[in-house]
Amino acid sequence: MARELTTLVTGGKFYEGPRWHDGQWWVSDFYRRSVFTVTTDGVETHQFDVDEQPSGMGWLPDGSLVVVSMKDRHLVRRAPDGTVGHYADLSSVAGGHVNDMVVDDRGRVYVGNFGFDLMGGAPMGPADLARVDPDGTITVVAEGLHFPNGSVITPDGSTLIVAETTGAGFVAFTITDDGSLVDRRVWASMGDVPDTTDVMEALGSGLPAPDGCTLDAEGHIWFADAVGARVARVAPGGEIVESVPMPDGLGAFACQLGGEDGRTLLICAAPDFFEHSRSVADEAVLLTMQVDVPHAGRP
Known part of the structure; x- marks a missing residue:
């Protein structure tokens, strides 16, 4: 099925962490070091700065917004x-930049990290997933993940699903x-990952690299494929049931279902994810696409 992509916003540096909240989009921009809101007709408004680079975000039960630094x-x-x-200070449990996160209905934050120095070219290493409780307690709740990234919680609150970018699933x-x-x-498994500590070798294997993602009401996940220049919808188990390529020259790095009926997929797109190129250019865009099955769960 052909899907129509519409450009909502241009001129960003690198958008990430998209969320739909209170009738508008919220996004981070890594290299403008700020969080923005975006209306459904494309009006972008600066909300606040995160000097050490914002990413994933979520709301606590009291209405507070928590954002990764x-x-x-x-x-x-x-x-x-x-x-x-x-x-919260996660430096004692994070082996690399803290990245994406999801908040459950009790205000517990589940947050991942790279596990290694991605931009510095360090060898890949496993990463831990941490939980931050409302009282500030930090607990490692899962170990040995392959670059934990976008995360969702099912509508009944019983299941956390985490994308593993270098784990193809x-x-x-x-x-x-x-x-x-x-x-x-x-x-979901979308292929056997190569036995390597070289991140570019792993990402160059031709396998999907799930980045930011969002759950729908049929229990499928739309994800941005960080190396495949597309968004894709994957079923439990790993079958990709739909794939939508990005416009020429753009990759996809996060996506989120939202809009008043939950059927608008917002996509964070840019030419690549390298800090040295994105931080000096204003080429990132937000795209939208209408889908058939609405959003479900968190975020």
Whole structure:
């Protein structure tokens, strides 16, 4: 089925962490070091700065917004009155830049990290997934993930599904009442990953590299393929049931279902993900696409 892509916003540096909240889009821009809102007709408004590079975000039950601060491995909180301050220090449990996250209905934040110095060219290493509780307690809840990235929680709150960018798939966990993660299993496998510590070799294997993602009401996941220049919809198990290529010259790095009926897919697109090229150019765009099955779960 052909899908029509529409350009909503141009002139960003590198958009990430898209969310739909209170009738508008929220996005991070890595290299403008800021969080923005975007209306459905494309009006972008600066909200606040995150000097050490914002990424994933989510809302606590009290209406506060929590945003990843990547380079210092922290979370920051924007209170309902607009005050921005420290929320959590993850430097003791993160082996690389903190990246994407999801908040459950009790205000527990599940947050991943790269696991190694991606932009510095370090060898790939496994990463841990952390949970930040409302009282500030930080707990490692899963170990040995392959670049944990976009994450979703099912509508009943029982299951956390995490994209593994260098693992060509998704891993799922059952969320217990106290927030622990048990029953780790493969949710979707899209190929056998090469045995390498070279990230460019891994990403150049031709396998999908799931980045930011979003769950729909049929239990499928739309994900941005960080090396495949597309967004794709994957079924439990790993079958890709739909694939939509990006316009020439653009890659896709995150996506989120939203809009008033939950059927608009917002896509964060840019020519590549390299800091040295994105930080000096204004070539990132936000694209939208209408889909058939609406959003479900969190975020």
